[in-house]
Amino acid sequence: IHHNFQTTFETVSHQFKSYFTHFFGGGTAKLVRIPPSNGNEMGVELVAQPPGKRLQNLSLLSGGERALTAVAFLFAILEANPSPFCVLDEVDASLDETNSIRFSQALAKLCQRTQFIVITHNRNTMQVANTIYGVSMGEDNVSRVLSLRLEGDSPSLLGNEVPPY
Amino acid sequence: IHHNFQTTFETVSHQFKSYFTHFFGGGTAKLVRIPPSNGNEMGVELVAQPPGKRLQNLSLLSGGERALTAVAFLFAILEANPSPFCVLDEVDASLDETNSIRFSQALAKLCQRTQFIVITHNRNTMQVANTIYGVSMGEDNVSRVLSLRLEGDSPSLLGNEVPPY
Amino acid sequence: VFLRRLELKGFKSFARPTQFEFDRGVTVIVGPNGSGKSNVADGLRWVLGEQNARNLRARRMEDIIFTGSSQRTPLGMAEASLDLDNSREELPLEFTDVTLTRRAYRSGESEYFINRGRTRWRDVAELLLKANVGQNGYTIIGQGVIENFINLRPEEKRLWLEEAA
């Protein structure tokens, strides 16, 4: 089911707007095509306007807002072309409490179609896991897996080895 | 009291080792000179060996370990040439619980000679503050300062406006 | 397809054979700095056919084999095995259970297996490409990628979109 580029562009742009407005509680966002120039090929740029703000260049957004915008784009792509699985390594590191809750809620929805393996230090993200692995480095500098929490147990069963997040 | 480069190099290398071994609970670290080549000027490289590991290239360190190593280098420079003040914007974002405690302890020591302004989301770092400002974005998209905690009060006096880190 | 189980042996900090059983929904991996979380993501990237050592945070492929520590001698081989559930027959193979295995030796040699049968890298790559499994840039999001995404040039941002088409 491979669409051409144009259909994908439009679907992702639409989904990008919907994830962006969900994450920022309003505003608007879209993708724009950047025509080829100076030897560069055609490109794609994200245009985003947080609620109540004037349309601005993404470089004026804060660190956390930029990360949230990039995640909105990633999730839009996964909506448009669901990948069987996706690995996320600390993508929520710069998010504050409110945004990390919104992020984990979106994850809980997307995981109906895409399997996720998520590396995180963030409590809110851990809440949506069905399975949690704790990894630690032994005295011998060899990694080992400490524990496994099945669905329904509280993280406290993991014992002392997992950091008290 | 401006030393020449050599004296500074040696002092910082020594201090880098001491901060590195404090942060990693052992191991060793030093600075090495990289001679000029292919039109590049002389450079400086950090060499670090976490405890129990073989000497390795810094690129094999984890995200948090790299940040901690860079902070050890920064603090070594502040020891060698105390700057009147220093602003740190979320330098502790990738540190886990244990490392963020070590970081905040080092900060509490250095602040005898250097004034620090620290932007953070991290509870351990907040503990060493004498003054805490909470910033928030109003409905009108204008930043405002919410509150001020003087020495000795617990963060809870800041009220609901500051995120419950 | 979905990922059932990953086993790492001698891959990076996983000197001892270590298994991860993944949930169909969200599996979370937590742990202190340097404990081996991102090494799990690298293990997945490697077993799915990654040929560029830099994308595994290594200078050369040999760096992915356990380099030893003060308590353990270096190993001569790294191995990763990934069990996939192919019950929806996305992978054009007559098996519902597919195991991909990859090995690397200090001599520089590599071996690939599909369900214990020896095969070539090209066969694995072609197989996964046909099934849209793990071959695009947004399937495995490394540490720091989200924070830097907004700084990419428009042609680079287009790549994710093209892979989704």
Add this chain to the structure above:
Amino acid sequence: VFLRRLELKGFKSFARPTQFEFDRGVTVIVGPNGSGKSNVADGLRWVLGEQNARNLRARRMEDIIFTGSSQRTPLGMAEASLDLDNSREELPLEFTDVTLTRRAYRSGESEYFINRGRTRWRDVAELLLKANVGQNGYTIIGQGVIENFINLRPEEKRLWLEEAA
């Protein structure tokens, strides 16, 4: 010297006059994503003489003036004032209290003041350089700098060391 107080007016998201009184030890700034924390660090960098808009996360200098929102009209001027304690006479001025003020207008004009007396950028830069105040790269560590430090080339790493000599 140490920093006593910073006042921002019309600078980035600080449309209303906003004051920060800094502690001699550690002052911490907390707040949600996008609330204006890094803008405070930019304000300090700017009042200390920064001439490159990119180091203020802006495309051009005009971007630092409050651009307005749906509830507020854009402002025509940005101003930052920094009170310094010069009781140890590090700044070669006969005052123990020194206030640096900087203004930028939409017309592109800039104004600089030392203790309300009009001066030039060059005078401010020279003054701060003599006293080793705020003119080196490690005095203000922006968001993301620590995570990327290890990736810098050796000649770039040397710069911090040279500034400390």
